[in-house]
Amino acid sequence: MDFEFNEEQKMFREAIRDFAEKDIAPLVNDAEEKERFPAHLFPHMGQLGYLCPKYPAELGGGGLGKMGDCILVEEVARVCVGISAALIIQSGLATAAMFAHGREEQKKKYLMPAITGKKIGAFGLTEANAGSDVAAIQTTATKSGKGYTLNGSKMFITNGPIADYVVVAAYTDKSKGAKGGISLFILDKETPGYTFRPMVKVCFRSSETAELSFDNCTVPAENLIGEEGRGFPYIVETLADGRISHAARSLGLAQAALEASLKYSQERVQFGQPIAKFQATSFKLARMAMELEAARWLVYHAAWLIDRGESCLKEASMAKLFASEMAVKAANEAMQIHGGYAFMMDSAIQRYFRDSRLFTITEGTSEIQQMVIAREIGLR
Numbered sequence: 001m002d003f004e005f006n007e008e009q010k011m012f013r014e015a016i017r018d019f020a021e022k023d024i025a026p027l028v029n030d031a032e033e034k035e036r037f038p039a040h041l042f043p044h045m046g047q048l049g050y051l052c053p054k055y056p057a058e059l060g061g062g063g064l065g066k067m068g069d070c071i072l073v074e075e076v077a078r079v080c081v082g083i084s085a086a087l088i089i090q091s092g093l094a095t096a097a098m099f100a101h102g103r104e105e106q107k108k109k110y111l112m113p114a115i116t117g118k119k120i121g122a123f124g125l126t127e128a129n130a131g132s133d134v135a136a137i138q139t140t141a142t143k144s145g146k147g148y149t150l151n152g153s154k155m156f157i158t159n160g161p162i163a164d165y166v167v168v169a170a171y172t173d174k175s176k177g178a179k180g181g182i183s184l185f186i187l188d189k190e191t192p193g194y195t196f197r198p199m200v201k202v203c204f205r206s207s208e209t210a211e212l213s214f215d216n217c218t219v220p221a222e223n224l225i226g227e228e229g230r231g232f233p234y235i236v237e238t239l240a241d242g243r244i245s246h247a248a249r250s251l252g253l254a255q256a257a258l259e260a261s262l263k264y265s266q267e268r269v270q271f272g273q274p275i276a277k278f279q280a281t282s283f284k285l286a287r288m289a290m291e292l293e294a295a296r297w298l299v300y301h302a303a304w305l306i307d308r309g310e311s312c313l314k315e316a317s318m319a320k321l322f323a324s325e326m327a328v329k330a331a332n333e334a335m336q337i338h339g340g341y342a343f344m345m346d347s348a349i350q351r352y353f354r355d356s357r358l359f360t361i362t363e364g365t366s367e368i369q370q371m372v373i374a375r376e377i378g379l380r
């Protein structure tokens, strides 16, 4: 393993950090307050090649692979997790299966416009009665003359209110079970019978979330991604990739919490000295820095494996589990170090605290990650 980021990756990190601080940070308070994603960021970042850095340049991406994707997510999440949440979907779940298995026409019509920020994508898997248990989805796609007719609903869908298209998981043949009976479809927002209801959240407020409904939505046959019945393996691949991005997002938040805590603890004076001088505070900071460093190794190692074309189900789950729990702890310690000031709404610390709490739930809860790791180390 090469333990150095290469020059291109270092330059990309510098460019994204600069962009996040100058072009994203000033938008955060307004976006969080109004619960509106600053939608101009999609075309703006797409034009700069900052939206989907992992995809090849010929499709409009940056050609930087999964490492590039993680650098983007980490740096944007350091400034705002909610905004990074919307971007993660675009560079991951809403495009990954299409990139790996989609037809040329789909790539031209949906994938390339998504990579360049001309179209916004969403990914609909979760339903009211199917969260961790993907096989329990009830949305169906029945073959009809013009393609497939979709019926059902999806819950908690990031980018739902602003998406131009949604990649939807639906049963095409329930009798074959999840492994052979689920397929993925691209549903256009203009499709008759498609509606959504925005949802209000306690965290990630600058990303928009919706419940989606499909009432006899006709999807043309050419919008089926890959082969009929192969949706489940496509989802498994997509989720492993997505888990690494989620873990990178945890790094960004923990980095922000650590930086703020280091600064505040050296400025805040109690009992005649900066609180950083109290061993109780310095030990907290030392542990935060150590756990962040350990998580960063796990995340970039998993990304590196993906870029080498190696299987990394275990490493992706380990990175997600460790980094998400590390960020929850880091945000909690930052609250403690900042005392009462952390609880004021104009403090970024309370936002880190709220946002971090979701990390151990989305893209597979901590319990699900442990099930994957246990299976991958040989427990069946």
Ligand SMILES: Cc1cc2nc3c(=O)[nH]c(=O)nc-3n(C[C@H](O)[C@H](O)[C@H](O)COP(=O)(O)OP(=O)(O)OC[C@H]3O[C@@H](n4cnc5c(N)ncnc54)[C@H](O)[C@@H]3O)c2cc1C
Pocket (backbone or CB within 6 Å): 089, 123, 124, 125, 126, 130, 131, 132, 133, 155, 156, 157, 158, 159, 201, 204, 209, 358, 361, 362, 363, 364, 365, 366, 367, 368
């Ligand atoms: C803000 C937000 C954005 C989201 N964005 C998207 C999106 O864009 N697309 C999408 O498809 N989904 C999205 N989700 C859904 C998210 O991925 C799910 O919330 C997550 O998978 C967990 O499902 P659930 O909430 O139904 O919890 P459940 O699956 O009901 O889990 C509840 C609890 O039971 C535990 N549990 C469940 N099964 C087991 C088991 N076998 N063993 C041990 N414990 C178990 C869980 O670990 C958890 O602690 C989003 C959710 C939120 C909140």
